[in-house]
Amino acid sequence: MxxxxxxxxxxxxxxxxxxxxxxxxxxxxxxxxxxxxxxxxxxxxxxxxxYKNIFALISESDNVSRKFHKLGEESTGYVTASLGGTNPTSRDIVVNMVEDNSLIDAYNRTNYDVDVTKYVLPLPKDKYDIESYQFTIPAGEISGRLPIRIRPDGLSPDSAYFIALRVKSYSAYEVNPEKSFILYRVKTKNYWAQADGNTIYNMRAKLKVQGSTSELEMPGTKVMHPVTRNKVRVMAGNETYEPDVNVFDRLAIVLEIAENNKITIAPYKNVEVTQVDGDKDFPNIFKVEDDGFKTYKTFLLRYNYKSGNSIYEMKEELRLEFDEDEEEEQ
CATH class of the missing domain: 1.10.287 (Helix Hairpins)
Known part of the structure; x- marks a missing residue:
């Protein structure tokens, strides 16, 4: 030049x-x-x-990092930073984070406007610990992370919970301004379901209106949500699933799975339901089945429930194909 x-x-x-x-x-x-x-x-x-060395907090396109945490135990999640640039760094990058709930307010306004029923919530303070808001990307390395201890018991499967964090300061190089904050979303799970509305069991059922002699075969699907370490929620019988708390309150049931895989059926909130034991084909149990090719989580249920003025007698099989190795990685 x-x-x-x-x-x-x-x-x-x-x-x-x-x-x-x-x-x-x-x-x-x-x-x-x-x-x-x-x-x-x-x-x-x-x-x-x-060739610049620039770091960014790793998240999806909306700056949200979605992580599942198992009910019944404390587990650790991480906010991770990744460093770009061709040449290795010669200095540590010490990053200081700070919580900022205004980021949640901005997310709600952008995504839901005035529909407050869909607003995400700050994760309650008693549900997590951050021992230090400082982490380091060591010299010559390309990542660092901030640990967060999560205690998910008691969280509703119908609400979204965020921990909002942003970069307050850093000791060297540069931060990507568009990825300088993160919304860490805590989602719950147990062995039988995840709280994202995507755990869908295939249903094979027999339904009879009490007092009638005819029994209807009812194929279909059921969305299952985790409630506690060993409880899940599904809609009763053939009731229509809607991601609406009022619908769950009226017509959802809870299945509690004991250590011996026996099932106890109870109302989630207001539905009238009665467990019926003694049916050899639908003995109110959970089991894992392997047919030599595929593996399934299976519920065999027998109960009666009331909807409107009718009482329905249900015999119900719920079945979900799964891969244990893939589940362990989630």
Whole structure:
């Protein structure tokens, strides 16, 4: 670039020595060389930007990091930072974080406007511990993380809970401003279900209105949610599933799974339900089945419940194909 600049300068100084026509040609050459100079300079700036060491908090596109935590135990989740740049760093990057619930307010306004029924909530303070809000990306390494201890018992499967954190300060290099904050979302799970509305069991059922002689075969599906370490929630019978607390309160039931895999059936809130024991085909148990090709989580249930003015007699199999190795990785 320096040689190019000197060439342009020399040609400017000598332009009076040439006739007008040649002066025009030289002016065109100088203009072309100037454009080349600007282009080269822009490329150098771009290359310097590419080689910069910049760190960012790892999340999805909406700056939310969604993690499942198992009910019935304390577990540790992590807010992770990743460092970009071609050359290794020569200094530690000490990052200080701070909680900032205004980030939750902004998320709610952006995503739900005035529909407060969908608003996400700050995770209650008694449900987590952050021992230190400082973590380090060591020199020469590309990541660091901040541990958070989570105690999910008591959280509702119908609410979203966030821990909002942002970078307060850092000791070296740069942070990506668009990834300088994170919303850590705590989601619950147990062995039988996850609280994301995506645990869907296939149903094979027989339904009879009490007092009737006819029995209906009822294939279908059921969405299952975790409630506690060993309890799950499903809709009773063939009642329509809706992700609505009022619907759950009226017509959902809870299945409690004992250590011996016996099932106790109870109302979630207001539905009238009666467990019926003694049916050899639907003995109110949970079991894991392996047919040699696939493995299934299976519930065999027998109960009666009331909906409207009718009492329904239910014989119900719920079945979910699963891979134990994949579940352990989640």
């Amino acid at each position: 320096k040689q190019l600049y000197m060439y342009i300068k020399d040609n400017k100084n000598r332009k009076s020595l040439f006739p007008a026509s040649r002066s025009i040609k030289i002016s065109g050459t100088i203009a072309l060389l100037l454009l080349m100079f600007i282009a080269c300079n822009r490329d150098e700036v771009f290359e310097r930007e590419q």
